[in-house]
Amino acid sequence: MKKLLLAIFLISISSHIFSQDDLLDILDNETSENKAEDIVTATFKGTRIINGHSIENRKDKELEFIISHRFGRINLGFDELFGLDQSNIRFSLEYGLNDNLTAGFGRSSFEKTYDSFLKYSWLKQKKGEKSFPFAVSLFGSMAVKTLKDYDPADKRTFAESLFYVGQVLIARKVSQSFSYQITPTYIHRNTVKIDADPHDIFAVGFGSRIKVSKRVSINGEYYYAFDESKSINARNSLAFGIDIETGGHVFQLILSNAITMIEKSFISETTGNFFGGDIHFGFNISRTF
Numbered sequence: 552m553k554k555l556l557l558a559i560f561l562i563s564i565s566s567h568i569f570s571q572d573d574l575l576d577i578l579d580n581e582t583s584e585n586k587a588e589d590i591v592t593a594t595f596k597g598t599r600i601i602n603g604h605s606i607e608n609r610k611d612k613e614l615e616f617i618i619s620h621r622f623g624r625i626n627l628g629f630d631e632l633f634g635l636d637q638s639n640i641r642f643s644l645e646y647g648l649n650d651n652l653t654a655g656f657g658r659s660s661f662e663k664t665y666d667s668f669l670k671y672s673w674l675k676q677k678k679g680e681k682s683f684p685f686a687v688s689l690f691g692s693m694a695v696k697t698l699k700d701y702d703p704a705d706k707r708t709f710a711e712s713l714f715y716v717g718q719v720l721i722a723r724k725v726s727q728s729f730s731y732q733i734t735p736t737y738i739h740r741n742t743v744k745i746d747a748d749p750h751d752i753f754a755v756g757f758g759s760r761i762k763v764s765k766r767v768s769i770n771g772e773y774y775y776a777f778d779e780s781k782s783i784n785a786r787n788s789l790a791f792g793i794d795i796e797t798g799g800h801v802f803q804l805i806l807s808n809a810i811t812m813i814e815k816s817f818i819s820e821t822t823g824n825f826f827g828g829d830i831h832f833g834f835n836i837s838r839t840f
Contacts, residue, residue, distance in 0.1 A: 581600065589679035618641075694713070727762065
């Protein structure tokens with residue numbers, strides 16, 4: 552509960568500090584800059600659909616700070632205050648190296664994991680004479696788990712603790728109110744718990760956004776994994792969220808069966824049954840400088 556109150560406090564403080572700016576102004580500027588080329592912009596409101604990346608990149612020299620939080624399962628009941636006594640938090644800094652390339656670095660409390668990524672906008676959706684039906688971005692990340700949960704006699708090396716993810720993000724803004732994305736995904740794990748677990752996992756993600764007002768949209772996201780770990784009761788990741796643009800921030804409220812927020816974890820290590828009540832409440836807050 553203390554962590555929830557701290558999070559609400561941080562949200563309030565940051566809102567006051569940055570309320571003079573408006574993210575919509577940034578989006579409007581980006582839109583104006585691309586009008587000459589008839590490039591379709593603002594397919595999604597933020598760089599995340601919910602847990603996974605959207606095709607959106609930061610502009611040249613823009614820095615984005617993101618705080619993500621996931622609480623315990625709601626069905627833990629009143630004794631755990633419906634999951635609010637437990638939490639997993641991730642901080643990240645993401646920077647636009649240019650208009651098409653974003654680099655990011657983050658740290659999750661879950662398994663004390665550090666991650667970094669590059670996301671490159673390869674193709675743009677366009678309209679007009681040189682129209683193109685969708686946008687394509689390429690995403691690659693590396694993560695290292697530093698939680699010492701191994702047998703002391705079998706200490707992992709740094710290389711054995713590494714995970715790699717590659718994705719192709721294919722998205723289309725169908726109208727001002729509706730966008731969708733399909734995300735073929737490849738995950739490689741240098742080390743697995745048991746020999747029966749696959750080192751390589753292939754998955755495909757589906758995400759969508761329905762805009763219900765100028766500042767609010769409803770999002771959905773689902774990842775289907777073709778390969779599953781045998782050492783855990785792995786399930787596909789499912790999440791629903793609401794994006795709220797609040798004067799300089801994109802604030803996302805989330806319900807998900809995954810407690811983690813990076814690709815190597817929520818795609819391949821989720822164990823919660825969403826429809827069985829294993830739902831984690833959470834949020835993402837982003838601020839662009």
